[in-house]
Amino acid sequence: MIYRFIYNLLIHLLSPLLLGLLYWPKQGKTGFGARWTEHLGLVPVPRQQNPVWLHAVSVGEMVAATPLIKAIKAEHPELPILVTTTTRTGADQAAKLGELIEHRYAPLDFPWAVALFLLRINPRVLLIMETELWPNWLAACGRKQLPVMVLNARLSARSAERYKRFHGIFRLLLANISHIACQHRDDADRFADLGLSRDKLSVTGSIKFDIDYDDEVRRQGKALREQLGAQRPVWIAASTHEGEDEQLLAAHRGLLQSHPQALLILVPRHPQRFEQVAELITQQGFSLSRRTDSNELHNIQVYLGDTMGELPVMLSAADVAFVGGSLIERGGHNLLEPAVLGKPILSGPSVFNFNDIYQQLNSNDGLITVGDCHSLATTLENLFEDSERCIRIGTNAKSVVERNRGAIAESINKIMRFF
Secondary structure (H helix, E strand, C coil): CHHHHHHHHHHHHCHHHHHHHHHCCCCCCCCCHHHHHHHHCCCCCCCCCCCEEEECCCHHHHHHHHHHHHHHHHHCCCCCEEEEECCHHHHHHHHCCHHHCEEEECCCCCHHHHHHHHHHHCCCEEEEECCCCCHHHHHHHHHCCCCEEEEEECCCHHHHHHHHHCHHHHHHHHCCCCEEEECCHHHHHHHHHCCCCHHHEEECCCHHHHCCCCHHHHHHHHHHHHHHCCCCCEEEEEEECCCCHHHHHHHHHHHHHHCCCCEEEEEECCHHHHHHHHHHHHHCCCCEEECCCCCCCCCCCEEECCCCCCHHHHHHHCCEEEECCCCCCCCCCCCHHHHCCCCCEEECCCCHHHHHHHHHHHHCCCEEECCCHHHHHHHHHHHHHCHHHHHHHHHHHHHHHHHCCCHHHHHHHHHHHHC
16 A cells, blocks of 8 residues: 555656646647546546457557457457557557547546546456556556456566566556466566466467558558659658668668669658658758658659558558667667568667567568668668569568467457456
8 A cells, every 4th residue: 555655646746747748739749639638537438338448558559459459349349449548649540440449548547537537438348558557547447346458468577677676566566457468478477477376377479460451551552652653762761760860861862872763761750750850851952752742752862751640551662661769779669560561671779679579570581680871771772682682581571470470369368258
């Protein structure tokens, strides 16, 4: 109890700062509008009673959850699903599921907000994507005897050591968790070492490997490629961050010396950076068109992906994919999005967020690691001059995805035990 008292005292004292970080307006950042009150538990009652509550914090978790949601609805179309996200970008991703789900913003971890949310939603089970554990959420679910299942869970050795220093707090969290479906055996072992009973643990593999795109994505990608120029070399830099775009543009400048018709599709990770990146591109002297423009596309050097939710289409239109957040210390982003499309993947060395996926792709020749803009430019030049190698690496990447599918079916089997 003392841990929870201290925790609640701190979050209320720090609430002005926490709310400021969440709601402070930024250029290019879309706000929550009138729905901001949902973070305080003031949510509309769902259309269907007693839904499955699935929580996915933001875009990455929502992308991983999408095939799971579709599979659940395919097997149990009568089952209502309510999805919560914390961010607006996560909400936009959830909106693509249309009538399959209802969406609400997740309550912040204030005890009264969580209690109000549960009163209005009255879920039958809580499914949490990827170890997003909040003390008051779990305590409130425990009081209501609401089953809580964590899906696609990972626990690195580094995180496990950190939790051991606050073992009492972590045991308090684990007490209200019904089951954790882990990606790997090592993850399950670490949870067990922290005190979770083995009968509450299973290894299902990573749901992220069950990612797929429908024919419409590929059709739109082909149409975009025709607009951009079917015969020119096209590479994409996806989910990039500040401090990385400069390196990518430098690599593209180097590539243009040997391949003057080459095109870079540049897609920043966060929408509030679209204008900033557009200015950077023009300041550095590149000819630019934007996804939101309808300008002539055949002679441009950089195409800015300044929309949300269209990354798969732009990946499909490219020959080679660089995955951002990896040339700076951000830990990388989802390498499987280009892999499932059969694209050869380039990545910087910072991949700690996706290390297991990186290792599989790397050991199966489905990925090339580049250390800086110079090695990136050289690697791109080599790939564009060796189409057979380009195809082989992309095929290897896709094979890694295919071999690891099946986590969704395993996860659904575990989920249905709680109904």
